[in-house]
Amino acid sequence: MANKPTAYNNRLGLKGWVYAGNYTFERYLYIGHRLSGLGLIAYMVLHIIETANRMRGEEAWAALMGLFASPVFKIVEYLLFAAAVFHAMNGVRLLLVELGFFLGKPQEPIFPYKSSVMKHRPLTYIIMLLAGLLMALGGSSLFFK
Amino acid sequence: MRETRLWSLHILVIPVIAVLLGMHFAVQHYAPVFYGMSVEKARDFATMIERGRSTAQFVVYILLLAAGLYHGLYGTRGIIRELPLSPAMAKVVDWGILTVGVLIFALGAYVTWWTFVHPGV
Ligand code: HEM
Ligand code: HEM
Ligand code: HEM
Numbered sequence: 001m002a003n004k005p006t007a008y009n010n011r012l013g014l015k016g017w018v019y020a021g022n023y024t025f026e027r028y029l030y031i032g033h034r035l036s037g038l039g040l041i042a043y044m045v046l047h048i049i050e051t052a053n054r055m056r057g058e059e060a061w062a063a064l065m066g067l068f069a070s071p072v073f074k075i076v077e078y079l080l081f082a083a084a085v086f087h088a089m090n091g092v093r094l095l096l097v098e099l100g101f102f103l104g105k106p107q108e109p110i111f112p113y114k115s116s117v118m119k120h121r122p123l124t125y126i127i128m129l130l131a132g133l134l135m136a137l138g139g140s141s142l143f144f145k
Numbered sequence: 146m147r148e149t150r151l152w153s154l155h156i157l158v159i160p161v162i163a164v165l166l167g168m169h170f171a172v173q174h175y176a177p178v179f180y181g182m183s184v185e186k187a188r189d190f191a192t193m194i195e196r197g198r199s200t201a202q203f204v205v206y207i208l209l210l211a212a213g214l215y216h217g218l219y220g221t222r223g224i225i226r227e228l229p230l231s232p233a234m235a236k237v238v239d240w241g242i243l244t245v246g247v248l249i250f251a252l253g254a255y256v257t258w259w260t261f262v263h264p265g266v
Binding site: 098 | 159190217
């Protein structure tokens, strides 16, 4: 019964959130993209509520900014920055894939098969190296100025 | 068709987010680099109010609110709707996400407006 073919029942469900197999490099990027996206939207909602504190006046605002200057928040800040960089860089890669760039020309499927994922992978590595570089730069200006 | 439009919007707002969030970072974090101003000063109450009183900042914040919230909340909706929800539950999720988005946007827009019309400090 579990897989009764209805419009909404034919999915992996909670299991698909946690484990859906095929753990290639792109699969880890997918998990990272999802977690960073959720982190950013959670931050954005809190951030809008938090910056609304300015309406309570100058003292309230200064107290809040003082709290954010603490070491713990500096680390939180860096994690958020790293998440934003990763999400944006991997997002650019996803856009290229979705719009069909750098996937190779369509070919007749003759053995040995060539996968467009593998065609794309050198670019994937380059983009991730760039993301790593940006994170290191952001961190160096934040922690060792 | 409706789903295609919603997804296209999710993708189309990305350039808006990339540019505006980049500017936001430049103001809040690279102030020493771009504005010759310390980060403390950039986040100071008076500086913030002055910034928010300019029309350019007003437009930037309203657009960033709309684009960021739409992109992020549409993404969240997609994640939740991967679960095997009944059509009724899927509707509840859609309306819940929409309500959160509208409320948070309203708060953000009100605060942006409050700053824009602030007499100054
Ligand atoms: C993403 C979330 C971020 C948050 C919440 C955040 C928050 C903060 C806070 C609270 C401070 C301390 C301010 C102070 O001492 O008054 C700070 C300082 C700083 N941030 Fe960020 N930041 C973020 C991202 C970034 C990014 C993306 C960069 C650059 C790549 C950056 C560069 C800096 C630098 C260079 C300082 C020190 C400047 C100084 O003390 O003169 N931050 N940030
Ligand atoms: C320059 C910045 C950004 C870029 C290039 C970007 C790009 C993308 C792309 C390409 C997707 C996947 C769309 C798809 O495959 O259908 C996506 C998903 C998502 N994004 Fe962004 N995004 C950016 C900023 C943000 C921000 C600021 C937030 C939060 C406010 C956010 C939250 C999300 C969420 C929650 C998802 C869904 C993830 C999933 O389904 O696993 N993104 N983003
Ligand atoms: C990285 C750390 C961040 C810091 C320190 C920061 C700081 C601030 C500050 C101080 C304000 C008040 C207005 C002003 O000073 O001009 C503000 C407003 C705002 N920020 Fe950020 N921000 C950060 C990241 C983000 C991110 C990642 C997003 C979007 C995903 C975002 C979206 C907004 C929006 C939409 C407003 C306007 C809110 C309103 O007017 O109600 N910020 N931010």
